[in-house]
Amino acid sequence: MLRILVVDDSLLIRNSLVKIFTALGHEVVGEAKSGYEAIVKYKILVPDFVTLDISMPMSHDINNGIDALKQILELDKYAKIAMVTSHGEEGLVMNAIKSGAKGYILKPISEEKIVELLVRIFPKNWIS
Amino acid sequence: MNKNILQSINILYLEDDNTVRESIARTLKLISKNVYDFPNPIEALEYFKGDFLNIDIIITDIRMPKMDGLEFVAKLRENDLNIPVFITTAFDEKEFLEKSIELKVNKFLKKPINLKNFIDDLEQILEVIIVRKEEQNEKLQTLNKTLNLLNNKIYILLNNLETGIVSFNKFGVIQSEYSKKVKEFLNCKDLENKKIQEILFAEDSTLKKLFIKGIDYIQNDTNIMNIELYLGLLPQYIQLNNSYFALQYKYLENDDIMLIMSNITETKNLKKQIEQTKYKNELVVGVVSNKRDFIDIKNSFELFNKKSTIVMIEDDEQYFHLLHELHTYKGLFSQVNFILTAQKIEELENDLKVSIRSYNIDSNKIYHTYLKHNIFDTFEKELENVIGILGYEFFDNYEEQHKEKIGDLLLQEIEQLKTKTSLELKKEIQSIENKATQLNYVQLRSLLLNLTFQLPKLASKFDKLISKPIISGKESIMIPRNIIPFIHSLVHIYRNSIDHGIEDQNTRYENKKNQYGTIKTHYELLNGILHITIKDDGQGIDIDKVINKIIKNCIFTREYIETLTHQEKLQLIFYDRITTCENVTSLSGQGVGLSATKEYLKSLDGSVIIHSKLKHGTTFEFSIPLEQKINQFQIAQNLLQKKFENYIESTLGKSVEVLKAQSSNEIQWDTVVKIPFSYNEKQFEVIMAIQKTLLIEISKIIVPDGFHHEEMKAMQDEVPLDMINTFVGLVIDDFDKHGCKNTNMGLPEILSKEKATKYFKMLNNTQHPILNTRFGKASCYLHKT
Numbered sequence: 037m038l039r040i041l042v043v044d045d046s047l048l049i050r051n052s053l054v055k056i057f058t059a060l061g062h063e064v065v066g067e068a069k070s071g072y073e074a075i076v077k078y079k080i081l082v083p084d085f086v087t088l089d090i091s092m093p094m095s096h097d098i099n100n101g102i103d104a105l106k107q108i109l110e111l112d113k114y115a116k117i118a119m120v121t122s123h124g125e126e127g128l129v130m131n132a133i134k135s136g137a138k139g140y141i142l143k144p145i146s147e148e149k150i151v152e153l154l155v156r157i158f159p160k161n162w163i164s
Numbered sequence: 165m166n167k168n169i170l171q172s173i174n175i176l177y178l179e180d181d182n183t184v185r186e187s188i189a190r191t192l193k194l195i196s197k198n199v200y201d202f203p204n205p206i207e208a209l210e211y212f213k214g215d216f217l218n219i220d221i222i223i224t225d226i227r228m229p230k231m232d233g234l235e236f237v238a239k240l241r242e243n244d245l246n247i248p249v250f251i252t253t254a255f256d257e258k259e260f261l262e263k264s265i266e267l268k269v270n271k272f273l274k275k276p277i278n279l280k281n282f283i284d285d286l287e288q289i290l291e292v293i294i295v296r297k298e299e300q301n302e303k304l305q306t307l308n309k310t311l312n313l314l315n316n317k318i319y320i321l322l323n324n325l326e327t328g329i330v331s332f333n334k335f336g337v338i339q340s341e342y343s344k345k346v347k348e349f350l351n352c353k354d355l356e357n358k359k360i361q362e363i364l365f366a367e368d369s370t371l372k373k374l375f376i377k378g379i380d381y382i383q384n385d386t387n388i389m390n391i392e393l394y395l396g397l398l399p400q401y402i403q404l405n406n407s408y409f410a411l412q413y414k415y416l417e418n419d420d421i422m423l424i425m426s427n428i429t430e431t432k433n434l435k436k437q438i439e440q441t442k443y444k445n446e447l448v449v450g451v452v453s454n455k456r457d458f459i460d461i462k463n464s465f466e467l468f469n470k471k472s473t474i475v476m477i478e479d480d481e482q483y484f485h486l487l488h489e490l491h492t493y494k495g496l497f498s499q500v501n502f503i504l505t506a507q508k509i510e511e512l513e514n515d516l517k518v519s520i521r522s523y524n525i526d527s528n529k530i531y532h533t534y535l536k537h538n539i540f541d542t543f544e545k546e547l548e549n550v551i552g553i554l555g556y557e558f559f560d561n562y563e564e565q566h567k568e569k570i571g572d573l574l575l576q577e578i579e580q581l582k583t584k585t586s587l588e589l590k591k592e593i594q595s596i597e598n599k600a601t602q603l604n605y606v607q608l609r610s611l612l613l614n615l616t617f618q619l620p621k622l623a624s625k626f627d628k629l630i631s632k633p634i635i636s637g638k639e640s641i642m643i644p645r646n647i648i649p650f651i652h653s654l655v656h657i658y659r660n661s662i663d664h665g666i667e668d669q670n671t672r673y674e675n676k677k678n679q680y681g682t683i684k685t686h687y688e689l690l691n692g693i694l695h696i697t698i699k700d701d702g703q704g705i706d707i708d709k710v711i712n713k714i715i716k717n718c719i720f721t722r723e724y725i726e727t728l729t730h731q732e733k734l735q736l737i738f739y740d741r742i743t744t745c746e747n748v749t750s751l752s753g754q755g756v757g758l759s760a761t762k763e764y765l766k767s768l769d770g771s772v773i774i775h776s777k778l779k780h781g782t783t784f785e786f787s788i789p790l791e792q793k794i795n796q797f798q799i800a801q802n803l804l805q806k807k808f809e810n811y812i813e814s815t816l817g818k819s820v821e822v823l824k825a826q827s828s829n830e831i832q833w834d835t836v837v838k839i840p841f842s843y844n845e846k847q848f849e850v851i852m853a854i855q856k857t858l859l860i861e862i863s864k865i866i867v868p869d870g871f872h873h874e875e876m877k878a879m880q881d882e883v884p885l886d887m888i889n890t891f892v893g894l895v896i897d898d899f900d901k902h903g904c905k906n907t908n909m910g911l912p913e914i915l916s917k918e919k920a921t922k923y924f925k926m927l928n929n930t931q932h933p934i935l936n937t938r939f940g941k942a943s944c945y946l947h948k949t
Contacts (some may be wrong), residue, residue, distance in 0.1 A: 112941060144498045
């Protein structure tokens, strides 16, 4: 079972992710609505895995998902982070991977995509 | 002897004496066409680049400048070459004999060479060579055959695939093509050394940029996992010369990338129909499974579309805000399977990104780009698909469910809050309050705009003309959600105005009215009462016609109607199934709509006054009280009382009697406890008073057995504190559900005799229910501090 932090400014996307992770037997230990909140919560919760919306409104000088990604990786260089993204953001996702993201999910989110992502990032213990 | 074979043998001949060499070479050339003669081994080595594999026999002199013949043979033997060797020599150079044997020299030929002997010797050795050569040839031929067959198969296979395969290096420069198809696909005869991105994405600079970025990242990353991720992010589909291609990429060991192109045009067309059905299903599934969210998205998107902010974008901040909003909608729509809308928004996004530069915000251009893409039209088309399947009713009983959801959400958030520190708490509280307000209130103006913006279109179906409906009133006025059904029902008033009020063009002309009818809506909020006035300049209500209809339909008798006031008579038009329109139209139905408005109005304690003047028009004046005066304190007090009762009851396991408060003067309270308590940022104290007898009884139940006397005593002393802690704690949950926000409690405290006296008085002066049990009395109340 993974302890997961879900970061997205849209409640719908957050809820969709929480529903799928929970159904797969994982625990969503926290949700965040902005990059700043994500960093704060990462420090407190130290989750096994983070999903990070690539485009979120700016807060506390954290401009978008990639900024948040970099700052979390500065806190913990082994952090496992996947970007949540829409079609048309491929270039941004490339930047995110270059910065250390371990994968990405293209919206719309589905259980299959999440499983594929988890298998990729946690090849050994993906079976919850 | 096989002359042909003999003629094709390769002879290497080394001799430094030119005259001898030329003469012998001439003779050798009679035997074979392939005679290679050199004046020394070095030149031979240079000519063959050290590779003598194809040489069948070597004839060499010993003494030559630079390298002697035996040295040369030794070199060959080192490389495991067993080519037959003849040595020509002028003398009996015995000293070479030993070495020659060691080097497996086949023959010594004494100079001058006896040609006959030489040919005999040659033929002898050649026979062996020829046999070997024939064998080799045979093997080679079989091998060649197999290889050709294989090549041919691969060739046929690759060229009959509907797949183009080509590889390119890290700059995109095409390295090799593996199937002809790729030329056909790319409509390009010569691919070599061209850049793949220039051909594939000639017309799409965005994709080209993405592609170049991707291959650059790939070449600079050593992590194969990352490389795979990058490959997945490269463009997956392109449209070229009216065909569609799927693109797949494979990373090759030599750091090149293989591109596999498949033509999916036909598949795409075939799939279209299936997809159409599938798409519709998914659309409906997306909406049904996210019903609440979908309606939220729908409403907010409709609002977004109406918002004048799109017209007024003047600076970077507003522009980026717009982009962000668009982006959010794209994500949301794709989540509810509104794929076309999502695509359309993406196109708009891309167009905006290309055409609008941040240092030059052109609000006109933004607005026109926005209009050009018509995202809202696409949305409405998709929505129609959904409505076509689910029907309008699907969205009808939404409001009720929505209320529950708001409650759920708030509860959830508050649950999360309990784990937070106080500073964070304050911020969160603020944001939840904002959210709650947003959820619970809707901008009235946008609702009315939504309702009226299609009225001119509607009117034109009836050959009537109306100008753009005018709505006046403060933009800031927000109304609670429970009013929304009523506001929506106003559509019947509007439709009624168009159908029955506004005259057709000819009549208006005859009556010297402007050919465009007008419908004006005004709203305002006065002393907590919402006033909405809808006014048309049509022909007015023909009361007699209405009354006749009512009588004809046996709704009321003429006698009854005659007792009514003028206003009451006008209001008859709200009654069910009444219409003065001869033909029932889709527009105003059978009058059911107007009665719906009346019903909603009644449920909201609202009222309506109708003013109507024949030939001049009709005005509906609605008044709805908005502020429901709920006494939060009273609610809190009742909740607390109820919880206290439940607590005592469940502890004693018996029902308790609730006495009226009047008799409290005579009650002797033995213990009084208080606990600080706050909600909605207001400070309170909960006071609990209890009689000794009851307290002892409760202590017996809740203090565990088997402890030392002193310990028992200490625990008993804590019983009142524990009691108040428990039931006030229980009440917090209920408070949250009843809209008391940010409930919090402090540490309980037993009051000293003096303090208690003060509270006794209060308790006796205010009227609070007192619980009466077999064992004694208790009471609790909420006290403002």
